[in-house]
Amino acid sequence: MNREEIEEIIRNLGDIPTRIEGKSVLVTGGAGFLGSWICEVLVEQGAKVICLDNLVSGLKSNIYPLMDKANFTFIQHDITQPIFFDEPLDIIMHLASRASPFEFEKYPIQILKANTLGILVALGIAKKHKARFLYTSTSEVYGAATEIPTSEEYRGNVNPIGQRSCYDEAKRCGESYVIAYKMEHGLDVRIARIFNTYGPRMRAEGVYGRVISRFVEQALSNKPITIFGDGTQTRSFCYVTDQIEGLLRLAFVEDGSGTVVNIGNDEEITILELAKVIKELTKSKSEMEFHPLPKDDPQRRKPDITKAKEILGWVPKVRLREGLERTIRYFREKK
Ligand code: UDP
Numbered sequence: 001m002n003r004e005e006i007e008e009i010i011r012n013l014g015d016i017p018t019r020i021e022g023k024s025v026l027v028t029g030g031a032g033f034l035g036s037w038i039c040e041v042l043v044e045q046g047a048k049v050i051c052l053d054n055l056v057s058g059l060k061s062n063i064y065p066l067m068d069k070a071n072f073t074f075i076q077h078d079i080t081q082p083i084f085f086d087e088p089l090d091i092i093m094h095l096a097s098r099a100s101p102f103e104f105e106k107y108p109i110q111i112l113k114a115n116t117l118g119i120l121v122a123l124g125i126a127k128k129h130k131a132r133f134l135y136t137s138t139s140e141v142y143g144a145a146t147e148i149p150t151s152e153e154y155r156g157n158v159n160p161i162g163q164r165s166c167y168d169e170a171k172r173c174g175e176s177y178v179i180a181y182k183m184e185h186g187l188d189v190r191i192a193r194i195f196n197t198y199g200p201r202m203r204a205e206g207v208y209g210r211v212i213s214r215f216v217e218q219a220l221s222n223k224p225i226t227i228f229g230d231g232t233q234t235r236s237f238c239y240v241t242d243q244i245e246g247l248l249r250l251a252f253v254e255d256g257s258g259t260v261v262n263i264g265n266d267e268e269i270t271i272l273e274l275a276k277v278i279k280e281l282t283k284s285k286s287e288m289e290f291h292p293l294p295k296d297d298p299q300r301r302k303p304d305i306t307k308a309k310e311i312l313g314w315v316p317k318v319r320l321r322e323g324l325e326r327t328i329r330y331f332r333e334k335k
Contacts, residue, residue: 194265231272
């Protein structure tokens, strides 16, 4: 299944794959959910890939299929610590960061470090190698957005001392570093603001779980589906193949320096409706179980993706039900 989806991404990338071949790319967080998909497409397309990961939330199993490839190197390393490369590097993709709200509570300092100290190290590597730099930022820079759909112009409504502050503010700081390196050193930089993304390799267990992976696992084992709040809050979920296509388009588009762009799907759904769809698709006997809403949980989230369509020629292609079916198949096979 994975093989087919990698081929699907490559097909959807149009003429981008010809630009990938022969490039040296450093991917931080390369063993994570999104990082490992990126590495796989890049390796498949003949890039020379160095994958860096400290494996605190990434998994070696995500990159096992790549380990014996001549054009893939894995280095277990924490990007907040200096690291030097002698060989030339063309592109740095900085994905390293924990990203789950449960982790925000448990590991706020690691999250702050990955997006401040970590990005500083990654930008230093880019500067030395005169490499292009892509930063995976987040819809969380908008906080509890008051403009829906939210465009890149919106400046955010973030609680600097709230439960999500470590992630929101760190990502905002990360963006600031990226822009500073462009201004002061003329670095070619691009920022993707990623909206909720789901699919195979997303973790479901413990602090790593996100709403879709948790609901699918709960439904498949007929355990209660845990809805936080009354479930009227919304999210707009992007399937992983679409997200990876968007990120690679942004990384490889010509004359893209300074681009800041939302990458997500604009099909909005309430969490309660999402739970019902997952229950239906899995034919589960699970009950709905209501829990208190975490503090500062945004009530609505939906990207304006006009800019991504215009400058990247990118549109999300996988509808929610289709993506959920694929994700459910993955979790079933994993069991
Ligand atoms: N959520 C939920 N039940 C869960 C996990 C999450 O109702 O078991 C809700 C959560 O409160 C939020 C939404 O689902 O409103 C998305 O949560 P997720 O952890 O995926 O990430 P977020 O979009 O909040 O960063």
